[in-house]
Amino acid sequence: MDVEILARIQFAFTIAFHYIYPPLSIGIGLIMVIMEGLYLKTGNKEYEVLTRFWLKIFAITFGIGVATGIIMEFEFGTNWAVYSKYVGDIFGSALAAEGLFAFGLESTFLGILIFGWNRVSPKVHFISTIGVFLGSMFSAVWIVVANSWQQTPAGYHIVGEGLNARAEVTDFWAMVFNPSSVDRIIHVWQGAFLAGAFLVLSVHAYYIRKGRYVELSKRAFKIALVVATVVSFTQLLSGHSSADGVAVNQPAKLAAMEGHYEKSAPADLYLLGWVDNKNQKVTGLGLPGGLSFLVHQDFQAPITGLNAFPEEDRPGQVNAVFQFYHIMISIGMFLIAITFYASFLWWRGKLFEKKWLMWIFSFSVILPQIANQAGWFAAEMGRQPWIVYGHLRTSQGFSQEVSANQIVFSLVMFTVVYSLLLILFLYSLNKKIKHGPYDEAVNPLEII
Known part of the structure; x- marks a missing residue:
């Protein structure tokens, strides 16, 4: 395996593992704000x-998320030196903003949130909960801004040529609000909200199934379900x-994403399928012209296909892109269906009578992830x-001095x-x- 592929695999592994935790932190943070707000009210x-x-x-979750996230910034410099130089001015602005406005906000209020229950007033503690939640959201903002700039660059100009080329910010807000x-x-x-909400649903569905903390869990389940x-x-x-x-x-x-090859023709919308990149065809179940309708509200409207681009400018793993995209869509539709059905049962007063539904929610925590x-x-x-996108190829961005x-x-x-770390997280969570x-x-009877 060559250096480029190995460097991509390593970064994909580290960021995929890290991305288990920040969404949970953001989602749990929202649930905590709601719960503590209800307590104050x-x-x-x-x-x-x-x-x-x-x-x-x-x-x-927050602790392991921080520990796993730090390593990626070192990977930029070690494995992707050319890329780091090229985007340094852009990423420097975004990551500095994350540290100043997001991580600073989180760390300021996190100590009060954890240790301040009996040391500050309930309102101050609630404000701290909100502060930590907003800090986690702002952290996501700046990371996504940096990544989105890679997808749709804006607010910059290129200085230098060849290996010395780099992007410089000319309009900070145009860079932030790129297309x-x-x-x-x-x-x-x-x-992230779904990841946290489904963890709460999973845990309290488990308690309800086992007959533990049932009334308490019903309250938590309803909050997360909303x-x-x-x-x-x-x-x-x-x-x-x-x-x-x-x-x-x-x-x-x-x-x-939809395995569409023709240069300019109506494109189908697939529910599932398999892309044969060699023969440029998709075998699967789809709606003819469905993608054209979603994009242009016209089943016959042409969509630009992969053959409109030189082969070297197309995604290399078309079937993988297709499959990942459709996995995301399929899970999203299932989550809509199961939550709306559960809400309907709640409206009818029969939500917690369906043991099979509680069983599904117990294991559904993995789906948003x-x-x-x-x-x-x-x-x-x-x-x-x-x-x-359109400026620096992945094959040009990795470090030339790092060996396989x-x-x-x-x-x-x-x-x-x-x-x-994953074993430690699962062990601590299970405990x-x-x-x-x-x-x-605390005697539960005193609280009830």
């Missing part, structure tokens, strides 16, 4: 118990808006062969360390769930 101690319980899980950033930020936020129902539907809307942007700004990526990962893989693989053996060694090392929401010193 109603004075019901059950909401305080729930907030304290989920704060413990938030702290575990894809707003749609992608909203979509990422919504994916979030999941609203966000699963609005994510469909933001995803459509994002796809419209891809059609305009990255037509080769859109063509790969898979969808989030699949969406990112589709977006990043669909951008290929460009590391900065060095990357293999570090990849093996990261795999071992990250596996240990907190088995212990339950109540502290050992």
